[in-house]
Amino acid sequence: MSTHEGALANPANPAAPAGPGGEGWGTSATAREIAQQPRVWRELAVTLGERAGEIEAFLEPLLARPHLRIVLTGAGTSAFAGELLAPALAQAMRRRVDPVASTTIVGGPGAVFVEDVPTLLVSFARSGNSPESVAAAALADQLLTSVHHLVVCCHGDSDLAHAYAADDRALVLLMPPATHDVGFAMTSSFTTMVLGCWFALTGTGTAAEVVDRLARGADELLSAAGEVAALAERGFSRVAYLGSGPLAGLAQEAALKLLELTAGGVLGQHDSPLGFRHGPKAMLTDDTMVVVLRSTDAYTARYDDDIVAELVRDLDPGQVAVLGGGPLPAAVQQGAGWTWRVDGLDGLGDVPAAVVYAVFVQLFALRSSIVRGLTPDNPFPSGEVNRVVRGVSVHPYTA
Numbered sequence: 131m132s133t134h135e136g137a138l139a140n141p142a143n144p145a146a147p148a149g150p151g152g153e154g155w156g157t158s159a160t161a162r163e164i165a166q167q168p169r170v171w172r173e174l175a176v177t178l179g180e181r182a183g184e185i186e187a188f189l190e191p192l193l194a195r196p197h198l199r200i201v202l203t204g205a206g207t208s209a210f211a212g213e214l215l216a217p218a219l220a221q222a223m224r225r226r227v228d229p230v231a232s233t234t235i236v237g238g239p240g241a242v243f244v245e246d247v248p249t250l251l252v253s254f255a256r257s258g259n260s261p262e263s264v265a266a267a268a269l270a271d272q273l274l275t276s277v278h279h280l281v282v283c284c285h286g287d288s289d290l291a292h293a294y295a296a297d298d299r300a301l302v303l304l305m306p307p308a309t310h311d312v313g314f315a316m317t318s319s320f321t322t323m324v325l326g327c328w329f330a331l332t333g334t335g336t337a338a339e340v341v342d343r344l345a346r347g348a349d350e351l352l353s354a355a356g357e358v359a360a361l362a363e364r365g366f367s368r369v370a371y372l373g374s375g376p377l378a379g380l381a382q383e384a385a386l387k388l389l390e391l392t393a394g395g396v397l398g399q400h401d402s403p404l405g406f407r408h409g410p411k412a413m414l415t416d417d418t419m420v421v422v423l424r425s426t427d428a429y430t431a432r433y434d435d436d437i438v439a440e441l442v443r444d445l446d447p448g449q450v451a452v453l454g455g456g457p458l459p460a461a462v463q464q465g466a467g468w469t470w471r472v473d474g475l476d477g478l479g480d481v482p483a484a485v486v487y488a489v490f491v492q493l494f495a496l497r498s499s500i501v502r503g504l505t506p507d508n509p510f511p512s513g514e515v516n517r518v519v520r521g522v523s524v525h526p527y528t529a
Contacts, residue, residue: 150165158496178334192248197247201230201252202327208255209231211327212229222331236266239270258291281302283303314391351486351493368417381423388494396498420445425480438465448468450468
């Protein structure tokens with residue numbers, strides 16, 4: 131892990147807290163669930179090894195169908211798991227992979243399932259009890275002649291898991307029990323479901339080795355939590371996360387995490403480095419932070435580096451942060467006010483990198499919540515926003 135020289139100075143708090151669970155981070159479930167990620171990822175790798183034959187037996191006949199459509203669905207953070215995975219899965223599997231939020235399916239199923247083609251619906255769910263989760267799967271059953279379900283869920287005793295546990299068209303892939311986060315915001319549930327789906331669809335054979343590398347990278351970021359805290363304590367009112375491909379999905383999640391844990395006190399925005407110039411850059415002020423999630427792909431990273439150079443010209447360098455895997459170019463290292471490098475990600479691609487980068491955005495959101503005097507496990511004590519969505523009426527659909 132390396133940071134730009136001088137970037138760690140924190141006049142407001144020279145003794146920045148060391149990390150979740152340490153002094154200054156509180157005793158929240160959210161802090162504990164962020165810190166537990168290296169451990170639960172390793173537990174997932176064990177589960178994948180134990181169920182490898184079952185996973186292959188279920189998926190291999192489906193993936194042999196040349197016109198199979200894969201739809202990745204979920205709500206909120208679970209939807210962003212699909213957004214993160216879809217571009218890389220499409221490239222790795224050389225087939226159609228569509229990320230469609232369950233809220234989009236429920237609100238207009240006819241537009242989503244307009245083609246009656248063989249479909250694998252991959253449903254992501256932390257609780258498995260959100261009204262849209264079960265409804266989206268049921269609508270797929272209603273509208274499609276041939277549909278199979280891969281349920282990636284953190285809660286075995288849930289409506290969604292029970293609905294498909296005994297269905298021979300379905301495989302329920304449960305995450306380690308600790309990933310059923312009790313904190314308001316999804317943290318370990320998000321990253322572990324991403325990894326579970328990635329390995330299930332691309333092959334479980336390398337899971338243990340890759341997960342070990344990711345866990346070590348996450349440990350690096352957790353050990354640098356004091357530096358992340360120093361950045362959060364700058365107190366920016368706006369933060370933009372920029373990323374391409376899978377990292378665009380992580381940018382969405384990062385913006386939401388910040389918005390959630392600060393109870394709307396910090397405006398989180400997301401875009402791609404190229405897209406940011408086309409209007410959204412208007413959000414920049416003296417009180418805006420921009421975090422560039424640098425791709426591990428050399429071609430894509432050139433566009434990341436271009437926007438960093440532009441931002442450093444337009445803003446104070448202390449308003450620009452870069453998170454990357456492996457060595458950073460000298461111009462980036464010397465230009466941006468804050469840089470973090472995670473080693474050990476070489477050759478893994480942007481999905482595994484995004485899982486590690488997620489630890490950074492979670493730490494930043496958590497610290498931003500704490501310094502505003504909020505309770506991270508329940509930033510909305512009066513109930514305006516809830517951990518499991520309430521108040522949704524699912525209406526009958528007639529094609």
